[in-house]
Amino acid sequence: MMNPATLGNTTSSMNASEAARLLRQRIEGRSARVGILGLGYVGLPLAVGFARSGFPVTGIDPDPAKVEKPVPASRISTLCRLAIWPRW
Numbered sequence: 001m002m003n004p005a006t007l008g009n010t011t012s013s014m015n016a017s018e019a020a021r022l023l024r025q026r027i028e029g030r031s032a033r034v035g036i037l038g039l040g041y042v043g044l045p046l047a048v049g050f051a052r053s054g055f056p057v058t059g060i061d062p063d064p065a066k067v068e069k070p071v072p073a074s075r076i077s078t079l080c081r082l083a084i085w086p087r088w
Helices: 016-028 043-052 064-068 073-083
Strands: 034-037 057-060
């Protein structure tokens, strides 16, 4: 069951169908924030895909070494081409 409190400016008295309707509106309006945990071979192209579709995206990686190390452009390009370009 959805927790309405996680949907932003809503009240805890909102029922599940109202929360689902609000979430659907936010997805359709591209205002729902997307969070991606892990920015590896799956997470990074997924985050880029959502961002290119107009969603605000927050990417989190628990590995400090990945966060500190720059990602080579060739890796991003290859991952995005494999995971995103066919759809856009």
